Amino acid sequence: MNLQLSPLIELQKLDLRIADLKEQRRRIPERLEASQAPVREVKQVLQEASTSVDALNKERRSHEKDLEAHEDRIGKMKDRAAQLKTNQEYQAHLFEVELANKKRGEFEEKILLVMEQIEQTQRTITAAQAQLKESEALFIKEKAVWDEKDRVLAAELAELESKQAQSAGQVEKALFARYKKLKAMRKEPALVLVKDGICVGCRLQLPPQLVSQVKRGEDVHTCPYCYRMLYWEGEPGLAEKPPLAQDQAKDLEVGESV
Ligand SMILES: [Zn+2]
Numbered sequence: 001m002n003l004q005l006s007p008l009i010e011l012q013k014l015d016l017r018i019a020d021l022k023e024q025r026r027r028i029p030e031r032l033e034a035s036q037a038p039v040r041e042v043k044q045v046l047q048e049a050s051t052s053v054d055a056l057n058k059e060r061r062s063h064e065k066d067l068e069a070h071e072d073r074i075g076k077m078k079d080r081a082a083q084l085k086t087n088q089e090y091q092a093h094l095f096e097v098e099l100a101n102k103k104r105g106e107f108e109e110k111i112l113l114v115m116e117q118i119e120q121t122q123r124t125i126t127a128a129q130a131q132l133k134e135s136e137a138l139f140i141k142e143k144a145v146w147d148e149k150d151r152v153l154a155a156e157l158a159e160l161e162s163k164q165a166q167s168a169g170q171v172e173k174a175l176f177a178r179y180k181k182l183k184a185m186r187k188e189p190a191l192v193l194v195k196d197g198i199c200v201g202c203r204l205q206l207p208p209q210l211v212s213q214v215k216r217g218e219d220v221h222t223c224p225y226c227y228r229m230l231y232w233e234g235e236p237g238l239a240e241k242p243p244l245a246q247d248q249a250k251d252l253e254v255g256e257s258v
Pocket residue numbers: 199200201202203204223224225226227228
């Protein structure tokens with residue numbers, strides 16, 4: 001490994017972990033939002049059912065008023081019966097009374113129907129209230145878990161951020177500037193391994209000569225395709241795994257390129 005790069009490798013490890021922790025924290029509010037969804041849904045059902053009960057009660061009162069007015073009319077009609085003289089008038093009266101009774105039955109039926117609907121809606125409300133209690137209890141539990149997770153993440157983040165400042169100070173200035181520039185270009189990770197002759201950042205095969213140079217670790221080299229800084233995990237001059245014979249590795253060291 002290139003010794004010049006090792007403080008930067010450490011810094012990058014910290015930076016990546018910090019970015020990961022921040023991302024985990026960033027996603028917590030949406031997870032909480034999702035946990036709360038059942039509560040919101042049940043509240044919606046309750047709201048709608050209660051609006052519906054109000055409307056049904058209004059309807060019931062209106063039917064009751066109609067029935068009352070109708071009962072009044074029937075009463076007056078019966079009062080008039082004593083004044084009837086002819087048989088024909090009496091027959092007409094009976095017919096009128098029969099019609100009025102039929103109509104009263106219709107009013108009563110409407111009231112019964114509305115009362116049934118009210119009862120049904122009340123049952124929905126009772127069930128929804130029980131469900132709301134359950135959903136809220138579950139949400140409180142889940143929220144506690146997320147809050148705790150956030151607390152742990154925040155603590156780790158604070159610790160890593162203090163290390164980050166320290167670690168950045170140990171990186172050679174020019175190297176740090178290159179690293180920051182790559183990060184700004186969204187080339188993350190900015191510093192990548194060369195493995196099996198491939199740049200791990202872009203997965204492209206590197207020219208063998210460049211691979212040897214990276215292995216020698218005398219300078220910091222850049223991938224010609226993705227511009228990331230390259231490093232090799234291993235002692236300078238040694239071959240990658242699968243391990244070549246030591247002789248061959250030495251040949252590489254001397255001959256510089258494959
Ligand atoms: Zn690359």
